[in-house]
Amino acid sequence: MNLTLMLKSYGVAIVVCFGMDVVWLGVLAKNFYRDQIGHLMRPDVQWLPALLFYLIYVAALVVIVVAPSVERESFGRAIGYGAFFGLAAYAAFDLTSLALIRDFPLKAALVDLAWGSTLSATVCGAAYWAAMRMG
Secondary structure (H helix, E strand, O other), X not given: OOHHHHHHHHHHHHHHHHHHHHHHHHHHOXXXXXXXXXXXXXXXXXXXXXXXXXXXXXXXXXHHHHHHHHHOOOHHHHXXXXXXXXXXXXXXXXXXXXXXXXXXOHHHHHHHHHHXXXXXXXXXXXXXXXXXXXX
């Protein structure tokens, strides 16, 4: 996968990731997270760390999952490895939180782990699909 194609697939991936997460966090699961971890949440979003997360996380998905999947021409690999990468990445936060943060709810961790897997699989699938169409 050449650099131009990687950057194009990154552009698709960042739009899909951010769009899905905005709908998830801002609409679909907003009350869930507020009910589960509202006592830990800031009253206002700190956008710089959030933006940095998206930029770094999506770059990792493209480099580690999407590019090798495109080289192997395997949509299944993009989806499967994307789901596993998401599970592992979100586990870094959720399992550490369960281990260290008093009263961090198991339910919130489990839902977040499932979301991380779903989001990452979808982002990788979309970026793979776009790369195969543009390449």
